[in-house]
Amino acid sequence: MKNYLILILKRIIRDFKSRLVILLIALILLLGTIVSINEKTTEEMLSKETYSKYHNRLYQLVKKESYETKKKDIKGIPHIITILHEYNIASEYLSSEEFKTPNTDHTIQAYTADNLSLPKIKYGTNFPDKQGFYMVCPINMYPNSNLSSNNINFKITNKDRIDMQQYLNKTIQFQFENVNNMNIKKESIDIKIVGLYEVNKHSLEDNTCYINESAKKYIYDTLNNDLPSYIEKSNPEAAVIIIDDIKNLEEVESELSKIGYRLDPYTIIDPNFLIETKKINKTYSLILSIICVFLLFLILFKDTKNTLKYNKLLKYLGAKDNHLYLTNLIHNILIILLAFILSLILSFIYRGLLNIIIYFRPFLFSKNEIIFSITYLFKIFITIFISTIIISILNNVYIKYKLNKN
Amino acid sequence: MNNVVLKCQSLKKTYKKKNRKLVILKDINYEFKSGHVYAIVGKSGAGKTTLINILGLLKKQDSGKIFILNNDVSKINENKASEIRNKNIGFVFQSFYLDPLLTTEENIKLPMLLNNSLDKIKINERVKKLLKEVELEDRETHFPKELSGGEQQRVAIARALANNPDIILADEPTGSLDPENEENILNILKSLAKKGKCIIIVTHSKTVREYADIVLELKKGILEEVSRD
Known part of the structure; x- marks a missing residue:
C-alpha cells in the first residue's frame, strides 16, 4: 500500500x-x-x-454619582478588575541615582494600581496591606522616560537594562519634579520595591512601574501642596474602571448600561x-x-x-x-x-x-x-x-x- | 504444456441497438491451451474485441460458461474477476496503454502493486528480470514518450507478464508498429508461448497469422479454426 x-x-x-x-x-x-x-x-x-497596557484598559465611568457611590454600584460586575479615582490615571516620572546607565535618563514611568490591576508578579509579592509606599517593576527594567514605539530604529540595548532582582525588597529613593511658577523644585519619595513582573515582548512597558495609591497620594499632595486634600482637589465624581481584557468590553458595557452607566474610553483606538x-x-x-x-x-x-x-x-x-x-x-x-x-x-x-x-x-x-x-x-x-x-x-x-x- | 488454460462453452452475447437485437457471439466453443499462440481474425465488427473482453472477464456474456485453469468463472463477482485478471491474465493493446506519468519500471510494477502480496525487494527483482526479458534494461527510468513504439509495446508486454499470468490477451498488439518492430514483438510473444504461456492475439495482420500456431476466425458469431493462409 x-x-x-x-x-x-x-x-x-x-x-x-x-x-x-x-x-x-x-x-x-x-x-x-x-x-x-x-x-x-x-x-x-x-x-x-496597546490594549493589554494598563492605561488602555481604562474607561471613565460616566454618571452623575459620587466616586464612592459608583464604587458600590459596580461591585460584582464581571471583568471589572478595579475602580480608581480619576486622578490616579496620570503617570508620574520618577528618577533614581540607583538606576544610572550609560544611555538612559534613569527615569521610570509610575502608574497607580491596586492588587487587582497589577500585572502578574513573577518575583516578590503584590502590594502589602501594611501602610507604606510600594512599587512593582519589570524584571529587566530599562530606566528611560521615553520608549518610543514610533521610531523603528529605536532599540533597547541590553547593557542599559537593570536586573531588578538585586533591588527586590529594598527601599529606593526616587526624585520627582515640582514645577511651580516656573520654578523647578526637586522632591523625593522612598518607595520599597516589593514585586517584579515580566514584560510582554509587545507591550513596550520596559520602563513602567506600578505604585500603590498611598505613594500616588503622597506625590500628588506634594505637587499640589497648596491644596488641602487630594480627593477634594479633583472632581469628586470622576471614576475610572480597569477591565481585564478588551475582548470583554461589550459585556461590561452592557452590564453597566443596565444600571445607568456609560463608558468613555481613555484610549483613542476604537475597538470597533x-x-x-x-x-x-x-x-x-x-x-x-x-x-x-x-x-x-x-x-x-x-x-x-x-x-x-x-x-x-x-x-x-x-x-x-x-x-x-x-x-x-x-x-x-x-x-x-x-x-x-x-x-x-x-x-x-x-x-x-x-x-x-x-x-x-x-x-x-x-x-x-x-x-x-x-x-x-x-x-x-x-x-x-x-x-x-x-x-x-x-x-x-x-x-x-x-x-x-x- | 498443452494444458487447457481457458475454455469457453456456448458463449453468447447480444447488443441492443435502437430496439434491434444484434447477435455478436452466437455460440463460441473453444479450448485454449498453454504453449500456443492463437490468432483470432475476422472482419471489423465481427465481435473480436467483445470476445477478448469476455475472455478477460471485463464483460459479461449473456449465456455460456468460461473456465480458467479448470475453474468455472462464469458467475463470479466483480472483485473475484479483478483478482483473476490480476493474477492469471495479462493484457496487451494496440495503443500500448501505458501510464504516461510513470517510468518504464513503474509501469511494470503497477500490477504487482495492485496485487499487494509481493514485498519491495521481490517486486524490484521481478521488474529487473522482465526488463531483461524484453531487452529494455537501459530504459528503466524512461517515460513512455521517451520510448519508440516498439519499445513501448515491449514495456506493455513486460507489464502484462508482471504477475506471471497463464494467459496473455493481445488486441492488435502490432497494429501501430513498423514491420521490424512487429517482428520483434511477435518473436517475444512466440518465445513466451514456448515458455508455457497461452497467447491469444486479435489481429488483422497477415504477419501475425503466419506467426500464430493456430488461427481462429470469428465469423457470424462462431469461432472456427482456419488455415494460416
Missing part, C-alpha cells in the same frame, strides 16, 4: 494539470492568508501593544475597528471557500475523461472497484494536502517579505512582526477538504456508471 501511495504521489507531482490545480488552490489559500494578516496583525498589535475587520474576514472566508469548492468541482469533473482512462487501465490490470475509488479519493486528498502545504510555505514567505519591506526586520521573527492566522487558513482548508471528499464520492459514482456503461 505504501509503495502504491508513493506511486500516486509521483503521478500527481509529474502531472502538469495536477501541479496547476495545486498551485491554484494554494494561491487561493494564500489570498486567505493575506486577508487574515490584516485582521491578525491588527488584533495582535492592538491586544498586545477590530470587530469590523473580523466581519470582513468572515465574508472573505465564505467567498474563498465557495471559489475553492467551485474550482474543485470544475477541475475534478472536467478531468473525468483522464480519470476514466486511468481507471480503465487499472481495471485491465486487475484493480478491484473499491481500489479504484480509493485511488481516486486518495489522489484528490493528496492534491488538497499538497496545496495546503504549499500555501503554508507561500504564506510564511509572504509574511517574511512583508516583515522585511515594512519593518526592515529579520525574515520570520521580530518585534512588531506581521502575523497571519494558521487557524484561519486551517478553517478554509477543512471546508475544502470536506468538499473534496464529497465531490470525489460524486465523481466516483459518475465514473462507476461510465465504466459499467463501457
Whole structure:
C-alpha cells in the first residue's frame, strides 16, 4: 500500500494539470492568508501593544454619582478588575541615582494600581496591606522616560537594562519634579520595591512601574501642596474602571448600561475597528471557500475523461472497484494536502517579505512582526477538504456508471 | 504444456441497438491451451474485441460458461474477476496503454502493486528480470514518450507478464508498429508461448497469422479454426 501511495504521489507531482490545480488552490489559500494578516496583525498589535497596557484598559465611568457611590454600584460586575479615582490615571516620572546607565535618563514611568490591576508578579509579592509606599517593576527594567514605539530604529540595548532582582525588597529613593511658577523644585519619595513582573515582548512597558495609591497620594499632595486634600482637589465624581481584557468590553458595557452607566474610553483606538475587520474576514472566508469548492468541482469533473482512462487501465490490470475509488479519493486528498502545504510555505514567505519591506526586520521573527492566522487558513482548508471528499464520492459514482456503461 | 488454460462453452452475447437485437457471439466453443499462440481474425465488427473482453472477464456474456485453469468463472463477482485478471491474465493493446506519468519500471510494477502480496525487494527483482526479458534494461527510468513504439509495446508486454499470468490477451498488439518492430514483438510473444504461456492475439495482420500456431476466425458469431493462409 505504501509503495502504491508513493506511486500516486509521483503521478500527481509529474502531472502538469495536477501541479496547476495545486498551485491554484494554494494561491487561493494564500489570498486567505493575506486577508487574515490584516485582521491578525491588527488584533495582535492592538491586544498586545496597546490594549493589554494598563492605561488602555481604562474607561471613565460616566454618571452623575459620587466616586464612592459608583464604587458600590459596580461591585460584582464581571471583568471589572478595579475602580480608581480619576486622578490616579496620570503617570508620574520618577528618577533614581540607583538606576544610572550609560544611555538612559534613569527615569521610570509610575502608574497607580491596586492588587487587582497589577500585572502578574513573577518575583516578590503584590502590594502589602501594611501602610507604606510600594512599587512593582519589570524584571529587566530599562530606566528611560521615553520608549518610543514610533521610531523603528529605536532599540533597547541590553547593557542599559537593570536586573531588578538585586533591588527586590529594598527601599529606593526616587526624585520627582515640582514645577511651580516656573520654578523647578526637586522632591523625593522612598518607595520599597516589593514585586517584579515580566514584560510582554509587545507591550513596550520596559520602563513602567506600578505604585500603590498611598505613594500616588503622597506625590500628588506634594505637587499640589497648596491644596488641602487630594480627593477634594479633583472632581469628586470622576471614576475610572480597569477591565481585564478588551475582548470583554461589550459585556461590561452592557452590564453597566443596565444600571445607568456609560463608558468613555481613555484610549483613542476604537475597538470597533477590530470587530469590523473580523466581519470582513468572515465574508472573505465564505467567498474563498465557495471559489475553492467551485474550482474543485470544475477541475475534478472536467478531468473525468483522464480519470476514466486511468481507471480503465487499472481495471485491465486487475484493480478491484473499491481500489479504484480509493485511488481516486486518495489522489484528490493528496492534491488538497499538497496545496495546503504549499500555501503554508507561500504564506510564511509572504509574511517574511512583508516583515522585511515594512519593518526592515529579520525574515520570520521580530518585534512588531506581521502575523497571519494558521487557524484561519486551517478553517478554509477543512471546508475544502470536506468538499473534496464529497465531490470525489460524486465523481466516483459518475465514473462507476461510465465504466459499467463501457 | 498443452494444458487447457481457458475454455469457453456456448458463449453468447447480444447488443441492443435502437430496439434491434444484434447477435455478436452466437455460440463460441473453444479450448485454449498453454504453449500456443492463437490468432483470432475476422472482419471489423465481427465481435473480436467483445470476445477478448469476455475472455478477460471485463464483460459479461449473456449465456455460456468460461473456465480458467479448470475453474468455472462464469458467475463470479466483480472483485473475484479483478483478482483473476490480476493474477492469471495479462493484457496487451494496440495503443500500448501505458501510464504516461510513470517510468518504464513503474509501469511494470503497477500490477504487482495492485496485487499487494509481493514485498519491495521481490517486486524490484521481478521488474529487473522482465526488463531483461524484453531487452529494455537501459530504459528503466524512461517515460513512455521517451520510448519508440516498439519499445513501448515491449514495456506493455513486460507489464502484462508482471504477475506471471497463464494467459496473455493481445488486441492488435502490432497494429501501430513498423514491420521490424512487429517482428520483434511477435518473436517475444512466440518465445513466451514456448515458455508455457497461452497467447491469444486479435489481429488483422497477415504477419501475425503466419506467426500464430493456430488461427481462429470469428465469423457470424462462431469461432472456427482456419488455415494460416
